[in-house]
Amino acid sequence: MPSADSIRSIGLSTLRLPLATPISDAKVFTGRQKPMTEVVFLIAEIHTEQGFSGHGFSYSKRAGGAAQYAHAREVAEVALGEDPNDIQKLYTKLLWAGASVGRSGVATQALAALDIALYDLKAKRAGLPLSKLLGAHRDSVRTYNTSGGFLHASLDEVRERATQSLAAGIGGIKIKVGLPDTAEDLRRVRAVRDHIGASVPLMVDANQQWDRATALRMGRRLEDLDLTWIEEPLDASDAEGHAELARALDTPIATGEMLASVAEHRQLITARACDIIQPDAPRIGGITNFLRLMTLADEAGLDLAPHFAMEIHLHLAACYPREPWVEHFDWLDPLFEERLETRGGRMIVPNRPGLGFTFSEQARAWTTDSVTLSV
Structure with a gap:
């Protein structure tokens, strides 16, 4: 031995x-x-x-x-x-x-x-690839793009980036909302929905900038657009408010990326404050804690959509029993020699050992x- x-x-x-x-x-x-x-x-x-x-x-x-x-x-x-x-x-x-x-x-x-x-x-x-070491449920994961939907970009730019993402094999599009002018938020979301069509998954992210009343009003106005989720409508620590919103709306509520421990996520789960939980392994202490949180989330029947760092989260999402999402960002591409592949709306788990990346x-x-x- x-x-x-x-x-x-x-x-x-x-x-x-x-x-x-x-x-x-x-x-x-x-x-x-x-x-x-x-x-x-x-x-x-x-x-x-x-x-x-x-x-x-x-x-x-x-x-x-x-x-x-x-x-x-x-x-x-x-x-x-x-x-x-x-x-x-x-x-x-x-x-x-x-x-x-x-x-x-x-x-x-x-x-x-x-x-x-x-x-x-x-x-x-x-x-082994990390996903196989941990025990994978799948070899690819649904993916959506965020980096093309920020508020500094014009609506024409957002639509163009959405077209590029879908052509590159990415399956869904997320855009940012939460402007002081809620009418402009609605205009941008409706324009993107019209551009990509009714069948493409579309998400919006308010980055914690609505109060409870605004979140409820906006959520109701967005119901007819068949959004995959509304992300961070309220302050990240407002578990009670998120729970009330989740009960009031048909559109799923997603949150969790800004929380920095398993204990904070447990509060979300206990309060039934979201339909989709969005932990970030680097923020909550790494893979050890992420695995603990995945067990809690699965037991609670939640969907999973990890935040950012797709190079890490692709492996972890592949191990979740329920069909998850992974967030596509191209920001980190210059850091690594390798690239992740997207095809048919999904991100392919690399078969290289470990995370599969070299700096x-x-x-x-x-x-x-x-x-x-x-x-």
Whole structure:
């Protein structure tokens, strides 16, 4: 029987991915945020004594990147010398190393990169795609595009991007709403529905910018458009309001992407606050926590549509018992040598070992800070 492996070194780095066009959703138009110009990534690369390696990442938008890197750098050394196969044990050890700053937000987002790297490593050791290591239900997942539907884009641009997405094999279209002028929201949604036709799945995302009364009025006005879901109509922490809205509308309610722990998602599930839950593995602490949440969501009969980071979430969505969705974003393409394939409205799970991605030279060039911890 082969001897147990151990973690020899952990590399941590942070990089800044510039966006070609500043991005604006409803939070910009309501004056709460500035347009987004970059995404900051925390990269973890783990190497073992037997020569195996794995990488993972977490990310932040607008703020928090430096904090994630600093926290990971403080706690990661407790994993050195440990068996990388014992992922849940290692997650607990890392969590307790930084327990004084809590179990959500930056504290767990920093751990997510390490946790994901461990799963990537374990799947590579087994010679399997991550989805197969975990136990897949399918080899492809329904996919919808978001990156073409932001509010900084004109209606003509949104329609053109929708056409391009559908031609590229993507199955659904999501556009942003939540403008101060609700009549303009309705005009844009109806125009896109007319453009793509009644049979194409269409979603809208208000990015938490409606109050309860506005969400109910808008939800009722949108009922005749047969939307696949209305996303984040209310503040992410308003489980009661989301539950009332879900009971009042025929259109499904989706939320969860901004929550940073399994416990916060459990509140949504207990309150029956959504029909579709949208966790984000890097935000809730990695794959270990995502798997826990998937079990809770399935037991509650919820549908699943993970937020962003399709390179990670495609594998996880493939393991969900109910037919899920995965969000298509092309923003991260420059970071990786490989590309995901879309065909017939679905995203194909890659058959490469682990996550199936290697970082590009461009990603290395965007690195701003790095450190290697070793035994």
